[in-house]
Amino acid sequence: xxxxxxxxxxxxxxxxxxxxxxxxxxxxxxxxxxxxxxxxxxxxxxxxxxxxxxxxxxxxxxxxxxxxxxxxxxxxxxxxxxxxxxxxxxxxxxxxxxxxxxxxxxxxxxxxxxxxxxxxxxxxxxxxxxxxxxxxxxxxxxxxxxxxxxxxxxxxxxxxxxxxxxxxxxxxxxxxxxxxxxxxxxxxxxxxxxxxxxxxxxxxxxxxxxxxxxxxxxxxxxxx
Numbered sequence: 001x002x003x004x005x006x007x008x009x010x011x012x013x014x015x016x017x018x019x020x021x022x023x024x025x026x027x028x029x030x031x032x033x034x035x036x037x038x039x040x041x042x043x044x045x046x047x048x049x050x051x052x053x054x055x056x057x058x059x060x061x062x063x064x065x066x067x068x069x070x071x072x073x074x075x076x077x078x079x080x081x082x083x084x085x086x087x088x089x090x091x092x093x094x095x096x097x098x099x100x101x102x103x104x105x106x107x108x109x110x111x112x113x114x115x116x117x118x119x120x121x122x123x124x125x126x127x128x129x130x131x132x133x134x135x136x137x138x139x140x141x142x143x144x145x146x147x148x149x150x151x152x153x154x155x156x157x158x159x160x161x162x163x164x165x166x167x168x169x170x171x172x173x174x175x176x177x178x179x180x181x182x183x184x185x186x187x188x189x190x191x192x193x194x195x196x197x198x199x200x201x202x203x204x205x206x207x208x209x210x211x212x213x214x215x216x217x218x219x220x221x222x223x224x
Contacts, residue, residue: 001027002030002055002059003074005075007077008036009036009204010032013076014030024222026072031058033078034050048080049082049115049150052082053086055086056096076204080110080111084166085153088155088158088159089158090161105222106164106165106167107167112181114155115150115151159188160190162189167193168186168189169182169196169206169217170182170197171203171205172197172200172201174201174203175202176202193221194220
């Protein structure tokens with residue numbers, strides 16, 4: 001089980017899921033994502049885009065070094081974005097399959113539908129950037145600094161290509177990442193899927209407010 005932390009969080013933030021996965025008979029791997037645990041300042045977060053390829057490399061290395069070839073991906077926020085993007089990346093999945101590596105399940109808490117929607121939401125919510133021109137300038141800055149066009153990164157499209165079973169989770173009061181985004185991803189997903197919306201839970205708080213509901217959703221999907 002690979003546990004993937006959220007934006008502006010760290011590896012310690014997802015250790016709370018470790019006991020659950022070890023109880024399911026899994027080993028647990030918790031990587032630091034780019035832009036968060038690199039103290040040199042050389043890496044910059046891309047909210048899941050380049051992180052999907054980091055995750056691909058991680059699975060290949062883990063399989064080579066341990067002999068373990070079956071993985072579960074469990075991510076929050078940015079980590080969930082990366083997991084879903086990889087699970088919908090057909091070329092990466094084919095290369096993993098060629099190496100005998102498979103992803104058995106993806107658990108995505110508080111993922112976004114696409115990076116443009118996320119950037120527009122945060123620009124308005126946190127930076128008070130409103131209007132077409134302001135948002136377009138922000139997206140252009142992101143493209144120039146990070147080397148990719150956020151308008152071309154759609155998690156919703158990725159889940160529409162997925163064949164890997166998925167659990168979509170969000171707190172119903174998660175203003176930072178609205179629960180409606182998880183619902184939209186659930187609707188777009190064509191694989192076996194479960195939606196778990198936890199009442200009264202804010203962003204990344206679904207486990208704290210509804211652990212039994214959270215665990216039951218995962219176990220239901222694992223049982224098929």
